[in-house]
Amino acid sequence: MKFPVQTSPHxxxxxxxxxxxxxxLWALVPGTVAAVWLLGWGVLFNVALAVGAAWxxxxxxxxxxxxxxxxxxTDRSVLITGWILALCLPNLAPWWLPVVGAVFxxxxxxxxxxxxxxxxxxxxxxxxxVLLVSFPEAMTRWGAPVEGGAASLALAEAAxxxxxxxxxxxxxxxxxxxxxxxxxxxMVVTQGGDITGASIWQGGAWSVWLNLAFLAGGAxxxxxxxxxxxxxxxxxxxxxxxxxxxxxxDPERFAxxxxxxxxxxVIFGALFVATDPVTASTTPRGRLVFGFGIGVLAVLIRSFGxxxxxxxxxxxxxxxxxxxxxxxxxPPVFGRKGxxxxxxxxx
Amino acid sequence: xxxxxxxxxPGLHGFHGGLDLDYHxxxxxxxxxxxxxxxxxxxxxxxxxxxxxxxxxxxxGDHVRRGQLLARPDDFISAAIHAPTSGVIQAIEPRGLPHPxxxxxxxxxxxxxxxxxxxxxxxxxxDYVDKSPVxxxxxxxxxxxxxxxxxxxxxxxxLATANPGGVETLVLNGAECEPYISCDDRLMQEAxxxxxxxxxxxLHAVGASRCLIGIEDNKxxxxxxxxxxxxxxAAEENERRFAIKVVPSIYPAGGExxxxxxxxxxxxxxxxxxxxxxxxCLNVGTVANSWHAVVEGRALTERVVTVTGGGVAExxxxxxxxxxxxxxxxxxxxxxxxxxxxLLMGGPMMGFALHEDEVPVVKATxxxxxxxxxxxxxxxxxxxxxxxxxxxxxxxxxxxxxQLYWYARAQQxxxxxxxxxxxxxxxxxxxxxxxxxxxxxxxxxxxKTEIWSAEREKxxxxxxxxxxxxxxxxxxxxxxxxxxxLAKKRAAIKAAQEKAAKQGDQAGDKSGDSTAKAKAGNxxxxxxxxxxxxxxxxxxxxxxxxxxxxxxxxxxxxQPTPDDTTGAEPRTSDAPERPGGSS
Numbered sequence: 001m002k003f004p005v006q007t008s009p010h011x012x013x014x015x016x017x018x019x020x021x022x023x024x025l026w027a028l029v030p031g032t033v034a035a036v037w038l039l040g041w042g043v044l045f046n047v048a049l050a051v052g053a054a055w056x057x058x059x060x061x062x063x064x065x066x067x068x069x070x071x072x073x074t075d076r077s078v079l080i081t082g083w084i085l086a087l088c089l090p091n092l093a094p095w096w097l098p099v100v101g102a103v104f105x106x107x108x109x110x111x112x113x114x115x116x117x118x119x120x121x122x123x124x125x126x127x128x129x130v131l132l133v134s135f136p137e138a139m140t141r142w143g144a145p146v147e148g149g150a151a152s153l154a155l156a157e158a159a160x161x162x163x164x165x166x167x168x169x170x171x172x173x174x175x176x177x178x179x180x181x182x183x184x185x186x187m188v189v190t191q192g193g194d195i196t197g198a199s200i201w202q203g204g205a206w207s208v209w210l211n212l213a214f215l216a217g218g219a220x221x222x223x224x225x226x227x228x229x230x231x232x233x234x235x236x237x238x239x240x241x242x243x244x245x246x247x248x249x250d251p252e253r254f255a256x257x258x259x260x261x262x263x264x265x266v267i268f269g270a271l272f273v274a275t276d277p278v279t280a281s282t283t284p285r286g287r288l289v290f291g292f293g294i295g296v297l298a299v300l301i302r303s304f305g306x307x308x309x310x311x312x313x314x315x316x317x318x319x320x321x322x323x324x325x326x327x328x329x330x331p332p333v334f335g336r337k338g339x340x341x342x343x344x345x346x347x
Numbered sequence: 348x349x350x351x352x353x354x355x356x357p358g359l360h361g362f363h364g365g366l367d368l369d370y371h372x373x374x375x376x377x378x379x380x381x382x383x384x385x386x387x388x389x390x391x392x393x394x395x396x397x398x399x400x401x402x403x404x405x406x407x408g409d410h411v412r413r414g415q416l417l418a419r420p421d422d423f424i425s426a427a428i429h430a431p432t433s434g435v436i437q438a439i440e441p442r443g444l445p446h447p448x449x450x451x452x453x454x455x456x457x458x459x460x461x462x463x464x465x466x467x468x469x470x471x472x473x474d475y476v477d478k479s480p481v482x483x484x485x486x487x488x489x490x491x492x493x494x495x496x497x498x499x500x501x502x503x504x505x506l507a508t509a510n511p512g513g514v515e516t517l518v519l520n521g522a523e524c525e526p527y528i529s530c531d532d533r534l535m536q537e538a539x540x541x542x543x544x545x546x547x548x549x550l551h552a553v554g555a556s557r558c559l560i561g562i563e564d565n566k567x568x569x570x571x572x573x574x575x576x577x578x579x580x581a582a583e584e585n586e587r588r589f590a591i592k593v594v595p596s597i598y599p600a601g602g603e604x605x606x607x608x609x610x611x612x613x614x615x616x617x618x619x620x621x622x623x624x625x626x627x628c629l630n631v632g633t634v635a636n637s638w639h640a641v642v643e644g645r646a647l648t649e650r651v652v653t654v655t656g657g658g659v660a661e662x663x664x665x666x667x668x669x670x671x672x673x674x675x676x677x678x679x680x681x682x683x684x685x686x687x688x689x690l691l692m693g694g695p696m697m698g699f700a701l702h703e704d705e706v707p708v709v710k711a712t713x714x715x716x717x718x719x720x721x722x723x724x725x726x727x728x729x730x731x732x733x734x735x736x737x738x739x740x741x742x743x744x745x746x747x748x749x750q751l752y753w754y755a756r757a758q759q760x761x762x763x764x765x766x767x768x769x770x771x772x773x774x775x776x777x778x779x780x781x782x783x784x785x786x787x788x789x790x791x792x793x794x795k796t797e798i799w800s801a802e803r804e805k806x807x808x809x810x811x812x813x814x815x816x817x818x819x820x821x822x823x824x825x826x827x828x829x830x831x832x833l834a835k836k837r838a839a840i841k842a843a844q845e846k847a848a849k850q851g852d853q854a855g856d857k858s859g860d861s862t863a864k865a866k867a868g869n870x871x872x873x874x875x876x877x878x879x880x881x882x883x884x885x886x887x888x889x890x891x892x893x894x895x896x897x898x899x900x901x902x903x904x905x906q907p908t909p910d911d912t913t914g915a916e917p918r919t920s921d922a923p924e925r926p927g928g929s930s
């Protein structure tokens with residue numbers, strides 16, 4: 001009897017990329033629900049618009065590149081790109097903001113590099129940074145959370161604002177909007193003020209709730225093996241250490257570590273963005289270096305830079321360093337760890 | 348039904364990564380080893396071990412008996428082959444091999460006579476303690492013993508890598524970690540005594556002081572059987588050198604270096620022998636057969652083969668004569684089931700798919716695994732690597748398959764070296780965990796063969812380059828030598844001419860002839876003084892001749908004649924050292 005020849009191993013197929021991505025998608029749900037609850041329907045529109053635009057952009061690029069649709073569109077990675085971008089955007093953003101960001105992220109940062117697995121930079125962060133430098137005004141349209149703020153806009157009202165730029169009745173945009181804690185801090189400091197007395201939090205309890213929801217999602221990803229602990233832990237350590245150092249030097253000018261931790265995108269970035277396997281370091285020690293570097297850079301950019309949040313820039317900068325980090329953090333190979341018997345090996 | 352598990356020995360060292368697999372050892376593992384009936388024809392490939400192919404010592408038409416030598420080892424690393432039954436040598440010709448490439452190779456074809464008469468056995472040595480390690484090694488060599496765990500490396504050679512008395516610990520490998528395979532498990536259950544006795548013999552042969560037996564916790568019956576023998580020997584003979592270590596069932600726990608790491612904590616690097624660390628690792632089946640060879644004088648003519656998988660009707664283990672066509676073994680196991688589409692030799696992780704089942708069972712055949720599509724998930728087409736690092740987390744060699752893949756795929760083989768490609772043991776764990784379904788281990792095998800062939804090419808080119816350099820250097824040296832000789836000659840001529848001119852002026856034709864002689868090329872100015880006188884006319888003719896000869900010599904050195912080259916050859920015999928040293 002003759003047989004067609006296949007190659008080993010011949011065992012059960014492992015989980016697929018789509019399975020991994022599905023875990024991440026589920027992990028995004030608690031944070032998204034909390035964001036909608038706290039920041040209003042605009043968040044939901046952002047997510048829907050960014051995810052839809054990202055998916056269509058992916059399909060279009062696959063068609064232009066003459067690549068098969070099915071694997072790329074069913075691996076669900078593009079949904080994550082759109083979703084993560086959307087969660088970084090202001091809750092009172094106009095409809096085109098998530099669309100432009102998502103299209104740029106997918107077309108330039110992902111597909112032009114060759115699609116999933118080949119991109120050097122995190123696509124969602126590229127989209128975010130492009131929006132930040134191109135549309136700085138639109139990127140500041142943050143509505144005040146919970147009572148009296150954006151969350152008070154009904155679904156229809158929020159839709160009117162997002163798509164038509166029309167607010168209900170006599171509501172002025174300024175009445176809705178509110179600077180983020182990071183912006184507050186920046187304002188106080190640039191005006192020469194002292195942040196020790198001034199409240200840069202302004203009802204900032206909401207951001208704690210939001211971060212707790214993201215943490216829940218992160219715990220789920222860790223439990224399901226979609227991410228490893230190294231990057232989030234190292235990144236948060238980097239943030240706390242750097243912020244603590246600066247704060248210790250000058251508490252009037254530099255915000256305290258806890259503020260850095262929950263006042264912006266550190267936890268979200270540490271769990272959902274920096275852990276993107278394609279653009280992160282792939283060795284255990286490399287992940288520690290990568291995460292720590294992001295933490296340090298994020299605080300430095302926040303403290304000395306011109307943009308409100310440094311997490312996105314920090315991630316992109318560390319993305320650049322990944323090949324170098326990976327090369328120098330290779331784990332010692334079997335038999336070359338120094339504990340190999342009586343003789344050590346020379347090379 | 349949950350598998351019965353033995354208690355894992357505490358204090359083991361373990362190894363990085365590995366995989367918890369579905370083992371599928373039952374039902375083959377639950378049935379006793381069956382006797383494979385004799386068949387009509389046996390095919391014995393001359394090359395079924397690591398090393399040089401054996402050389403036939405029988406001719407077509409010869410009658411042979413079971414255990415009779417058919418082919419002798421050709422080299423230090425080679426193994427003897429013996430007749431699996433009695434019969435007539437029908438042919439010595441190329442036959443299909445169990446090989447992933449479906450190759451054929453020279454094989455001895457034996458037509459069985461059905462009588463299964465035994466040849467005179469080798470001299471039995473029940474008192475092997477009197478025999479020296481060298482004698483035992485030569486017996487193992489004579490009996491064709493090779494590693495039966497799958498490596499088929501000649502056991503005598505393996506023992507010879509140990510310095511005398513240089514082995515402290517003998518490790519018996521009973522960790523049959525591949526799914527489906529249960530031949531060692533059954534052997535340990537049914538015949539534990541030859542294993543322990545064989546290990547005692549090996550302890551003697553290498554001068555080791557203790558024996559650790561590594562068995563996975565999913566083989567409680569094998570552990571109990573061996574333990575019973577160990578306990579009995581301890582009571583009856585005060586034999587205290589044995590200890591069973593129950594290791595976790597994590598693939599590839601039975602990899603030689605992984606098992607040694609688990610049991611002793613020692614990591615043996617790729618380019619080192621296990622014996623460099625005062626260790627020796629042998630498979631349980633190898634040890635049992637070694638005992639049969641030494642104590643009973645029986646050559647290796649059969650082995651236990653697991654015939655299993657959803658593709659055979661009655662999975663079980665058989666004692667199969669080497670050379671039996673696989674199709675017959677499948678038949679003995681009730682034949683194929685409906686829909687079988689894959690036949691593997693070895694396990695699902697490291698085994699390879701066979702092109703056909705008419706190839707013979709060889710010494711390496713531990714398992715025949717027939718599968719249907721329902722026995723495994725369909726392999727989806729590979730997707731791009733997302734660098735999730737599941738492969739590197741599972742790699743028992745601590746490699747970074749995701750990085751290796753990148754360079755193997757880009758054909759950047761030098762970079763693969765940086766990432767220790769050659770430390771890959773091809774266990775298949777990386778492929779098995781990859782969510783992108785990339786056949787990683789295939790890429791690594793391919794990269795290795797590419798690098799090997801590139802290295803062969805490089806060695807060839809290097810050889811050619813050296814030859815070219817020797818040639819150039821030789822030409823240069825000859826030229827320099829000639830020039831030096833000429834310069835000397837010219838100086839001599841000049842000196843002689845001047846002398847002659849002086850003498851001519853002062854003493855007429857007294858020494859003119861000697862000048863001419865010097866010009867003619869014997870280059871000895873001393874001769875000039877002893878020369879006879881000649882006329883000025885004769886002198887000028889001689890000088891012209893010398894000039895002509897000089898011109899000829901110049902022409903020669905510009906374009907060496909064949910004579911020149913061959914004549915110069917012996918002088919270059921020492922040349923290889925110089926460019927070799929400089930390069």
